[in-house]
Amino acid sequence: MSDFGIILINKPVGITSFDVVKRIRKITKIKKIGHTGTLDPFASGLLPICVGKATRLAEKLSGKNKEYIVTMKLGIRTDTGDITGKIIEELELPDIKLEAIKKIIPDILNISKQVPHKFSAVKVNGKRAYELARANREVKLEARPINIYSFEITGFLPPEITYRTEVSKGTYIRSLSETIAEKLGTIATSIKLCRTKIGKLKIKNAVELENLTEDNWKKSLQSLPEIFTDFQKYYLNSEEIVDFKNGRQFEVNSEDTDEIMILDMNENCIGFAGIEQSIMKPRIVLI
Numbered sequence: 001m002s003d004f005g006i007i008l009i010n011k012p013v014g015i016t017s018f019d020v021v022k023r024i025r026k027i028t029k030i031k032k033i034g035h036t037g038t039l040d041p042f043a044s045g046l047l048p049i050c051v052g053k054a055t056r057l058a059e060k061l062s063g064k065n066k067e068y069i070v071t072m073k074l075g076i077r078t079d080t081g082d083i084t085g086k087i088i089e090e091l092e093l094p095d096i097k098l099e100a101i102k103k104i105i106p107d108i109l110n111i112s113k114q115v116p117h118k119f120s121a122v123k124v125n126g127k128r129a130y131e132l133a134r135a136n137r138e139v140k141l142e143a144r145p146i147n148i149y150s151f152e153i154t155g156f157l158p159p160e161i162t163y164r165t166e167v168s169k170g171t172y173i174r175s176l177s178e179t180i181a182e183k184l185g186t187i188a189t190s191i192k193l194c195r196t197k198i199g200k201l202k203i204k205n206a207v208e209l210e211n212l213t214e215d216n217w218k219k220s221l222q223s224l225p226e227i228f229t230d231f232q233k234y235y236l237n238s239e240e241i242v243d244f245k246n247g248r249q250f251e252v253n254s255e256d257t258d259e260i261m262i263l264d265m266n267e268n269c270i271g272f273a274g275i276e277q278s279i280m281k282p283r284i285v286l287i
Helices: 017-028 052-062 098-103 105-109 129-134 173-183 238-245
Strands: 005-011 033-035 044-051 066-074 076-078 087-090 148-157 160-167 188-198 233-235 257-263 269-276 279-285
Touching (some): 005 017, 005 052, 017 044, 033 052, 044 052, 066 148, 066 173, 098 105, 098 148, 105 173, 160 173, 160 188, 173 188, 238 269, 238 279
Parallel strands (some): 044 188, 233 257
Antiparallel strands (some): 005 044, 033 044, 066 160, 076 087, 148 160, 257 269
């Protein structure tokens, strides 16, 4: 088994994503470990952990669409947009029916821009927005393009609404819950959030952090071909591998492609490359 890959963790509520990284460093005795796509302490769900050389591929996962199951509470607003924050506004709950919520779904699906929450990790002049917000400094954030690919109400028990949504990279769920409430003529904050999918990766294939040990963690280490199933694959022979390892370009019998996964004859991913005019150009070398 390779000494690098991805571990899919079901992050529990109450710890940071970096806490998960620290825990896995301790378990694996490997320093080079990182996560993709931060989950707030109040959130749970799918958190891919990159081990060893796989840390170089984190952006290939963080850019994927993500699915969440969210519970929002109507009638209150917090400074952080979630239940961990200070309540800054309360309103009497209006008489909202399920039919009224369903009527705004087309509007939600048409959202194309969003201003990140001031307690987000977006950088403003080199500082994280949440750092400025906690210091009571004014935070001005610009609207960013986003996509809401799917949205459905999975539960409604006033004052709480539970929904499932698939969104593009850069979508802030706390802000989305506030927008939903606004369209219903009230305010809200997110009280539960679980990430269930990243691209084709699903939470059902994730391991509970508490079940990971020094003796069994390698069983949960998934290879790059198992994780990056969307990539076309190209196999190299031993002579070609030498060129690839040294970053040399060489001729191949293949159509042009922007990015392709490179494997040896034993199905091990050894990197990624582009092919242009039948010339393979190494991009990421993992051997």
